[in-house]
Amino acid sequence: MQELKLRKGPWAEEEDEQLAAAVAILGGRKWDALAKSSGLRRSGKSCRLRWMNYLRPDLKHGNITAEEEHLILELHEKWGNKWSKIAQRLPGRTDNEIKNYWRSNLKKKVLVLEKSNNSLSSECDTACPTSMDGESLLFNDGILGSSIESCDVPQSPYENRLIEWMSNCTPDITKIEHEDESWKFDYYHSEWISEDCTTNIWEFPLWDGE
DNA sequence: AAAAAGCGCAACCGCAACAAA
DNA sequence: TTTTGTTGCGGTTGCGCTTTT
Structure with missing residues (x-):
């Protein structure tokens, strides 16, 4: 008996409904068995992926918030x-x-900032303070924005928009080190916090003792 | 206005870890 | 203990839409 060829590519609405119904009955486990018994011409792997990434009822479907972005940056670091x-x-x-958000937004943001910092440090040394009272302040968005403006470096419209966006968004990506390594810079509130500080601004702990 | 380039996102692939037989 | 099947993860690709030239 020849098996039906498995479907690939984008999911149709009917397939989504069929999958949701199957998960409601069989539960979100045993994806291979679920795929076969549901009548979907999809692999168990594909069903799992579709459910986990799109159909799960507890998923948020809006934009990543500034708080979430900050958390992603922290955790990725x-x-x-x-x-x-x-x-x-x-x-x-x-x-x-x-992963997609990181690749399309944050990675670029980090690279641009790093690149800007490198070029600024060589081309505009006087415009970029590198230390403040024992803290190594490499740059922040305000300094970056004004420094770039003060440098006579040609910019494309794309670069201008990117810089404008970076200047407006919060939290920004900065590289700030404290001489006491147990302190971290809280980008959200723009202040130093101790790692063992009991007041955590986040819903979830950033340091889990690892 | 049209072509090219860039971007965002869903989905696939390969591999490793784990579980069951 | 070994084999086989399943699940989960991270990397990558493909496609449609938007923006730029």
Whole structure:
């Protein structure tokens, strides 16, 4: 008996309904069995992915907020590309969503800022303060914006919009180090906080003792 | 106005870890 | 203990839409 060829590519609305019904009855486990018994011509793997990344009722379907962006940055700095681990700290967000967001937004943002910092440090040394009272303040968005303006470096419209966006958005990406490593800079409130500070601004703890 | 480039996102692929037989 | 099947993860791709030239 020849098996029906499995479907690939975008999911149709009927398939979504069929999958949701199957999960309601069989539960979100045993994806292979679910795929077969539901009549969907999809692999269990594909069903799982569709459910986890799109159909799950507890998913958020809006834009990533500034708080979430900040948390992603913090956690990515700490854990690297451990997207599923990062996603666990952002309820309603999927690893795929965070991964895509990082690739399309934050990575570029970080690279541009790093690149800007490098060029500024060589071309506009006087415009970029590098230290303040024992703290190594490499740059922040205000300094970056004004420094770039003060430099005679040609910019494309795209760069101008990017810089404008970076200047307006909060929190920004900065690289600030405190001489006491147990202190972290709270980008959201723009202040230094102690790592063992009991007042946590986040719904979820950033440091889990690892 | 049209072509090219950029972007965002859903989905696929390969691999490793885990569980069951 | 080994084999086989399933699940979960991270990287990558493809496609449609938007923006730029």
